[in-house]
Amino acid sequence: MSVQWWLRKPYAVLVLVLLLSLLLGACGNHAGPKEVVFWTSVTDDIDMQAQRDIATAFNQANPTLHVRVVPEPSTGIGDSTALITSVRGGVGPDAFLMDRFTVGQQAALGLLADLYPYTSKEQNLTGQYLPFAWSETQFQGHPYALPMDTDARVLYYNKTVLRAAGIDPAELDPKNGPIKMSKLKELAFKVNHKDAHGNYDRVGFIPWFGQAFHTTWALDYGAQFFDNKQCQLTPLEPAMLKTFTMYHDWSQALDFQKISTFTATYQPANALPSQNPFYSNHLAFKIDGDWDLSSIKQYVPKLDYGVTYMPVPDDRSTPFTWSGGFAMTIPTGASNPDGGYRFLRFMAGPEGQRIYTKETSHLPTWKALLDEKQLYDPGHLFFARTLAFSVSRPPLPVGGQISDELASVQDKVDFNTASPKEALQEFYNRVQPQMQQYCPFKLEGWSNPYK
Incomplete structure (x- = not known):
């Protein structure tokens, strides 16, 4: 019997139709998982590997979804170029890891999706995160991101340099509490030393070196930055004036030009990370973050140093630090927002943060993870406690502009080209008109407890 004869039979056609239906159905049942496109602005080798590992863990736990990790480095604080282009072009990612400080600014521009429809379905999600990190994700009372990681700032002290100046490093033991600004200045000026040519070869403390910049001191002195009732920035509030008066007085006492020569000598522009005056025993104190622990371990593992609380104003004894970090967001118009949120919740939840903390030595924002001591090396435990x-x-919608303009104020005061009050008034004149576009606006869920 020939094949052609068999196919001419009526029942043969029916059998073929059934076979084709089963085949197509089988193909449909084995369709690939739905893609979640994930952009990240944190693109160094260690962090990228950790994020890929988190994506792999998520994909294994969620077989109907597949995360594709795409590095998308930022060119600076508040840079929205890539996000604006992608959102307006309708080709934005489903999830994005970005600087948490910029969430309010990006939300105000309409670039981020409101996460309240998702977070409102979860019981007490707010309470699982460190309060300061959660507050930084808010815009107009709604969350536009989930906090991912964080950091903390402390005072590092070089024991070798202190001993050379006749100072007992035990004075800086954290058991003694935070050092007062007047005491820090006393010790720092005792360390200062100049060579035969009148140039510094040893310096105690530089209030604008490392993480000792405008925002650090403004928060330490208790700045509130914004008046909700007036919808006004507050650069002339007492804490701001104290901050920049301190800069002025200290830069004049040190001679700003000579300190500039010192830093250019011991840490010139584009120097290797290992070339640092603190590492080479030429600087006694510096304010920096927990990320510096890995640099010390890599470049100067035998450095004799310690860490203690940040210096505080003379009229306060409570310890202080501030924290930044990154957050997971869903850009506006994402093609797979539900899948994006599931990944957000995993990466910024205990599963993802546990991987990230262990592989990168960043600190978590998920509170319960702070009790998992095995995630931290001994040096990191002190930083974890400061959280x-x-x-x-x-989280103001002009956060990037505020940071840029305060840097300008700092330069003017350090170079003595304007008084603190004059420079801060110029700051107000430049940034308040930009803030005015968002008025009426209320800064909800945030306040500086150190006021």
Whole structure:
């Protein structure tokens, strides 16, 4: 019997139709998982590997979804170029890891999706995160991101340099509490030393070196930055004036030009990370973050140093630090927002943060993970403890502009080209008109407890 004869039979056609239906159905049942496109602005080798590992763990736990990790480095604080282009072009990602400080600014521009429809379905999600980190994700009372990681700032002290100046490093033991600004200045000026040519070869402390910049001191002195009732920035509030008066007085006492020569000598522009005056025993104190622990371990493992609380104003004894970090967001118009949120919740939840903390030595924002001591090396435990009293920067829609303009104020005061009050008034004149576009606006869920 020929094949052609068999196919001419009526029942043969029916059998073929059934076979084709089964085949197509089988193909449909084995369709690939739905893609979640994930952009990240944190693109160094260690962090990228950790994020890929988190994506792999998520994909294994969620077989109907597949996360594709795409590095998308930022060119600076508040840079929205890539996000604006992608959102307006309708080709934005489903999830994005970005600087948490910029969430309010990006939300105000309409670039981020409101996460309240998702977070409102979860019981007490707010309470699982460190308060300062959660508050930094808010815009107009709604969350536009989930906090991912965080950091903390402390005072590092070089024991070798202190001993050379006749100072007992035990004075800086954290058991003694935070050092007062007047005491720090006393010790720092005792360390200062100049060579035969009148140039510094040893310096105690530089209030604008490392993480000792405008926002650090403004928060430490208790700045509130914004008046909700007036919808006004507050650069002339007492804490701001104290901050920049301190800069002025200290830069004049040190001679700013000579300090500039010192830093250019011991840490010139584009120097290797290992070339640092603190590492080479030429600087006694510096304010920096927990990320510096890995640099010390890599470049100067035998450095004799310690860490203690940040210096505080003379009229306060409570310890202080502030924290930044990154957050997971869903850009506006994402093609797979539900899948994006599931990944957000995993990466910024205990599963993802546990992987990230262990592989990168960043600190978590999920509170329960702070009790998992095995995630931290001994040096990190002190930083982890400071998170209990940390504060964030205020999540204002002009946060990037504020940071840029305060840097300009700092330069003017350090170079003595304007008084603190004059420079801060110029700051107000430049940034308040940009803030005015968002008025009426209320900074909800944030305040500086150190006021």
